[in-house]
Amino acid sequence: MGLEIESRESDSPYVERVWRSRSSDVTEMMSVASARFDLVFWEERGETHVAVQGPETRASVAPVPEDATFFGISFALGVSMPHLPFERLVDGNLLLPGATRRSFHLQGSSWHLPGYDDAEAFVRRLAQEEVLVRDPLVASGGGPVSWVSERTLQRRFLAATGLTRNAVRQIDRARHAAVLIRDGVPAGEVVHRLGYFDQPHLARSLARFVGRTATRLAQADPAEPLSLLYRSSASPHRIDG
Known part of the structure; x- marks a missing residue:
């Protein structure tokens, strides 16, 4: 009941976390701010969708589709898709075209849908094709x-x-x-x-x-669950306020 979320760490320098979830009898969640972007795949009412979810600068209440399944890749700090204008993705998302249960379109090419257990292999291919780049600084x-x-x-x-x-x-x-x-x-x-x-x-x-x-x-609230929450692995050293 509610929003069930499972996640794991990754040994890929491009990936912060891999996660999957399922919704049941819940209509909304509190989406926690995040400085990373995600590639999200979900199935709702028999249809497959894929979207790039940009960084979120503040917490906000987000709708949750009924009886839907989700899988996502949260990318590490410093990883980006050069062909996408990230400054316009902040607090927004981009629905990718041509999504089926087998494939979707990204930067003019068709890609097989990855899964929870083979996300790193998929990300490796994206990096090899320079769809993903990583700024080490x-x-x-x-x-x-x-x-x-x-x-x-x-x-x-x-x-x-x-x-x-x-x-x-x-x-x-x-x-x-x-x-x-x-x-x-x-x-x-x-x-x-x-x-x-x-x-x-x-x-x-x-x-x-x-x-x-x-x-x-400190209290679980199944009526309005939180989105995926974990400690980020890297962050800037200086902060003002």
């Missing part, structure tokens, strides 16, 4: 480095993510805080560990990026 979180200017660093973050380096860091910190609180770490300890000014600062961050208070994070 952005992938490392952007610092500390001395051989590149701040302006160049920001430009590369915008090109790879559609977001500023500081925005990525704020989103990742809020996600990390939510994971800690959900795992039972007291809010005061989270403030200390992650460098928030105080508990009100933490509360504002959670409200903006996670859509939950610390109290609600």
Whole structure:
């Protein structure tokens, strides 16, 4: 009942996480902010759909199709599709054409639909065909480095993510805080560990990026579940506020 989500880590430098889910008797979820983009496949009422889901800069309530199955690949920080304008994908998505149960179209070519267990092989082919590229500087979180200017660093973050380096860091910190609180770490300890000014600062961050208070994070809410929530593996080092 509700939204069942299963996910796993990946050994691919291009992939942050692979996930799948199934909906039942739920109409909406709280979509948590994310600095990464996803390639999402789902089946609803016998039809297959594929979309690129862009980064999300704040939490928002999202509809959940009834009795649908989903599979997704969350790409690592610094990975992008050069043919797509990422600055226009932020807080949006792009439905890809020609989707069937076997294939879909991406950058003018037909691709076989991957599965939960062979996602890395599919991503490897995308990288070989340069549909995917990876900026190692952005992938490392952007610092500390001395051989590149701040302006160049920001430009590369915008090109790879559609977001500023500081925005990525704020989103990742809020996600990390939510994971800690959900795992039972007291809010005061989270403030200390992650460098928030105080508990009100933490509360504002959670409200903006996670859509939950610390109290609600500790309680499961099947009527309005959260989207996939995990601690991101890399993030920028500097943060302002």
